[in-house]
Amino acid sequence: xxxxxxxxxxxxxxxxxxxxxxxxxxxLDGKFSTHYKLPSKRELAExxxxxxxxxxxxxxxLLEEGYIYTVERKGYFVEDIxxxxxxxxxxxxxxxxxxxxxxxxxxxxxxxxxxxxxxxMFPYHEWVKCIQKxxxxxxxxxxxxxxxxxxxxVRKSIANMVSLSRGVSCEPEQIVIGTGTQPLxxxxxxxxxxxxxxxxxxxxxxxxxxxxKGISIDTYTVNLDEQGIxxxxxxxxxxxxxxxxxxxxxxxxxxxxxxxxIELLNWASMSKDRYVVEDDYDSEFKYxxxxxxxLQSLDRDQSVIYVGTFSKTLLxxxxxxxxxxxxxxxxxxxxxxxxxxxxxxxxxxxALSYFIDSGEYAKHIKKMSNHYNMKRKELIKELEGRxxxxxxxxxxxxxxxxxxxxxxxxxxQEIEKRAKKERIEIYTIRRFMLEGENExxxxxxxxxxxxxxxxxxxxxxxxxxxxxxxx
Amino acid sequence: xxxxxxxxxxxxxxxxxxxxxxxxxxxLDGKFSTHYKLPSKRELAExxxxxxxxxxxxxxxLLEEGYIYTVERKGYFVEDIxxxxxxxxxxxxxxxxxxxxxxxxxxxxxxxxxxxxxxxMFPYHEWVKCIQKxxxxxxxxxxxxxxxxxxxxVRKSIANMVSLSRGVSCEPEQIVIGTGTQPLxxxxxxxxxxxxxxxxxxxxxxxxxxxxKGISIDTYTVNLDEQGIxxxxxxxxxxxxxxxxxxxxxxxxxxxxxxxxIELLNWASMSKDRYVVEDDYDSEFKYxxxxxxxLQSLDRDQSVIYVGTFSKTLLxxxxxxxxxxxxxxxxxxxxxxxxxxxxxxxxxxxALSYFIDSGEYAKHIKKMSNHYNMKRKELIKELEGRxxxxxxxxxxxxxxxxxxxxxxxxxxQEIEKRAKKERIEIYTIRRFMLEGENExxxxxxxxxxxxxxxxxxxxxxxxxxxxxxxx
Numbered sequence: 001x002x003x004x005x006x007x008x009x010x011x012x013x014x015x016x017x018x019x020x021x022x023x024x025x026x027x028l029d030g031k032f033s034t035h036y037k038l039p040s041k042r043e044l045a046e047x048x049x050x051x052x053x054x055x056x057x058x059x060x061x062l063l064e065e066g067y068i069y070t071v072e073r074k075g076y077f078v079e080d081i082x083x084x085x086x087x088x089x090x091x092x093x094x095x096x097x098x099x100x101x102x103x104x105x106x107x108x109x110x111x112x113x114x115x116x117x118x119x120x121m122f123p124y125h126e127w128v129k130c131i132q133k134x135x136x137x138x139x140x141x142x143x144x145x146x147x148x149x150x151x152x153x154v155r156k157s158i159a160n161m162v163s164l165s166r167g168v169s170c171e172p173e174q175i176v177i178g179t180g181t182q183p184l185x186x187x188x189x190x191x192x193x194x195x196x197x198x199x200x201x202x203x204x205x206x207x208x209x210x211x212x213k214g215i216s217i218d219t220y221t222v223n224l225d226e227q228g229i230x231x232x233x234x235x236x237x238x239x240x241x242x243x244x245x246x247x248x249x250x251x252x253x254x255x256x257x258x259x260x261x262i263e264l265l266n267w268a269s270m271s272k273d274r275y276v277v278e279d280d281y282d283s284e285f286k287y288x289x290x291x292x293x294x295l296q297s298l299d300r301d302q303s304v305i306y307v308g309t310f311s312k313t314l315l316x317x318x319x320x321x322x323x324x325x326x327x328x329x330x331x332x333x334x335x336x337x338x339x340x341x342x343x344x345x346x347x348x349x350x351a352l353s354y355f356i357d358s359g360e361y362a363k364h365i366k367k368m369s370n371h372y373n374m375k376r377k378e379l380i381k382e383l384e385g386r387x388x389x390x391x392x393x394x395x396x397x398x399x400x401x402x403x404x405x406x407x408x409x410x411x412x413q414e415i416e417k418r419a420k421k422e423r424i425e426i427y428t429i430r431r432f433m434l435e436g437e438n439e440x441x442x443x444x445x446x447x448x449x450x451x452x453x454x455x456x457x458x459x460x461x462x463x464x465x466x467x468x469x470x471x
Numbered sequence: 472x473x474x475x476x477x478x479x480x481x482x483x484x485x486x487x488x489x490x491x492x493x494x495x496x497x498x499l500d501g502k503f504s505t506h507y508k509l510p511s512k513r514e515l516a517e518x519x520x521x522x523x524x525x526x527x528x529x530x531x532x533l534l535e536e537g538y539i540y541t542v543e544r545k546g547y548f549v550e551d552i553x554x555x556x557x558x559x560x561x562x563x564x565x566x567x568x569x570x571x572x573x574x575x576x577x578x579x580x581x582x583x584x585x586x587x588x589x590x591x592m593f594p595y596h597e598w599v600k601c602i603q604k605x606x607x608x609x610x611x612x613x614x615x616x617x618x619x620x621x622x623x624x625v626r627k628s629i630a631n632m633v634s635l636s637r638g639v640s641c642e643p644e645q646i647v648i649g650t651g652t653q654p655l656x657x658x659x660x661x662x663x664x665x666x667x668x669x670x671x672x673x674x675x676x677x678x679x680x681x682x683x684k685g686i687s688i689d690t691y692t693v694n695l696d697e698q699g700i701x702x703x704x705x706x707x708x709x710x711x712x713x714x715x716x717x718x719x720x721x722x723x724x725x726x727x728x729x730x731x732x733i734e735l736l737n738w739a740s741m742s743k744d745r746y747v748v749e750d751d752y753d754s755e756f757k758y759x760x761x762x763x764x765x766l767q768s769l770d771r772d773q774s775v776i777y778v779g780t781f782s783k784t785l786l787x788x789x790x791x792x793x794x795x796x797x798x799x800x801x802x803x804x805x806x807x808x809x810x811x812x813x814x815x816x817x818x819x820x821x822a823l824s825y826f827i828d829s830g831e832y833a834k835h836i837k838k839m840s841n842h843y844n845m846k847r848k849e850l851i852k853e854l855e856g857r858x859x860x861x862x863x864x865x866x867x868x869x870x871x872x873x874x875x876x877x878x879x880x881x882x883x884q885e886i887e888k889r890a891k892k893e894r895i896e897i898y899t900i901r902r903f904m905l906e907g908e909n910e911x912x913x914x915x916x917x918x919x920x921x922x923x924x925x926x927x928x929x930x931x932x933x934x935x936x937x938x939x940x941x942x
Contacts, residue, residue: 020761028729065729065764066730079730082733086772088772101623118614124606131602139593142593144587171566173571258538258550259552260537262554266557288535289532292535300560317613317616320816331569334570
């Protein structure tokens, strides 16, 4: 027998792996007949001038994977192995060019995105401390998968916090923690056995609109007036799930006044299957006056589903959101999701709980609120200084973005193309016009975020924006 | 005017909040007529004996929320506010008793669960260090939402790791990171425009079976023989998505031999729309011999979708899994999920990347592999010692659980009830028998996990198990 050679140089594979690989290849290539008797361990070891142990390990591995079999006191034999019918080689085939990712370097860009936040002022040190506390006190919990809605302890912290800050009254049982508003809404929709008719604001949050459409839910849009969603239109449409952003309409910024809120709640209370989903995505940031209490806090008939997030107050990359379910919907959720494995990292959630309970969360919001308001004022000042009467800013002292109308004959597509060239990240209202016409002759609307831009770059951003629109 | 009194005691609310709350209540209760002119700030301040500032702040807040309006140089007026039609009060209603959570204290329990892992030996210190590295180097990334498939950097680390450890050959582009196997499979299914016919192993992983049924996919079960899934049955059924666990069949533990693997791949390569989903849930733990290469590593026709997880190697509570998509499916994924917001915390993923790249991950697996094998041997020894010829253990040196058959006339329901009473967490095969009869006269089968039990509790666990079955 002289099947192959062994390379005993340093740096080559372990001897037993070489024997294993050679034999495996010979078997797969059909070089042995089926039931061929392999040399004994001693024979092969002598032939290859290696230790019996190396051969024994190789035989053991081949046995385990089913290449060979053994008959007691007779030796090792080659298994009856079927041949591959595919003519392709297992060697890596060329990866299709169109699927390759080419990340554009974003160096030199400035961003007026409404999505990003300021990550430089996050209290990482305190956050890591909370992680360490969670590790110290909850090792048992980390070995398991948690409750489908998230750990009770964490839901309790959130329930306390949201009651204080948003007037939301709920039990920890009613809270469902999720990895974002999208998956939570998807779960919410799945709890409904009957066919759903959904309505969203227009302009509005495009991702929710697309999500609902994507899971085949009848979804309609409702126009806004200066107080928010038009209740007359809602009444006419008669949806059973109405998605709104009353604290700071996305993207127009409108704060829904109390009268309109009561109108909406009255509409919802007229029928048992009408629900209002309150997406409270950035209500923690309210400048000048106190926060506006949530719609849920006014609800008397358990018809509001409150959705909150830590994406704006902590970091969008943390993916932590929650919803507060009325008892009737919670019951359906429990039935549907008893077997669901919760998707967030328990360690992060426990850290969040410590972060809230220790007061760090409230402290951080307060700090960021001052910081964001300063940037907001600065950006508005610069814009008004540079654009003069060519800009109308919808100056609502809340949230992390505002709407601005600019006089220009350029269309949205051109603006977006030019922005890319000027290396400024901006979002036009086009993205949020879910239905109907979005081009208005003589002016455009931009959704301008001020959370992520550095203060010292604001002038530069405004200059670039000016060039995008007027040069 | 003498509307209300102010409490100036320490510990009561801020003065302005008291004014705001009183006025709000009066307005909501209809105590003012519409367009009623409120006293001027100065008047009210004098009446209440408070500062003008306090009144100004209260008016400002009421204005912001739409309770009052202002007319320049005329003063503040009550808005035309609709009344609530609901007769319910906003006060917290009693939370339904059936929805309250009662967590049973698990003190004194021992667990032979296959789900939990040993969280006491996790290198928390090194993990926190990786988190700190990620914070130091990636603050910009944390301010944004990441790529739908997860950060490229992290996918690169995973691609390298899984190539080395499992022979899986792929580009980082092909990797989709997710918060668990369930949501990944759900996404995978959603990429398919055509009607899917799915098949799963029986007995098998019940959660995937339920998931597929739950999203209305035609799902069938295929029986196993001693080599794993029965290819004759697969051919007859002709599914286009076949879900298997070839490295360590769940729950029977069978390692699929090479010949069966080639048979399956040959079956898949006969038609372009046949895919095999390889759920490699615990293949990192292989005792005695080396790891078994993945099915994907043998695939020549891009028909295997590899699914890996960090639930067993790190912690199940971390919720980190990934799938490797063949180019054709990746193309569909990109179209469907371009707008998807990735669900994992970017900070955790970046920490994972450092954890893998620094070698800590491989080191940890090696350590745990020795540790788990020790516990496995100990549990088997104790079981065989206590049960004698009344137990047959399917002793496959892999994974974190094994199957055991025990002679008894008791049925599964009785066993499960008695286990609860004895405070031992065990899973019977009943849970994993997806179709067909699961009671066999004269014996029962248990899925026994050895990862989470403390070594010094093994004897106690075996004693309790004995009492469950024979007393």
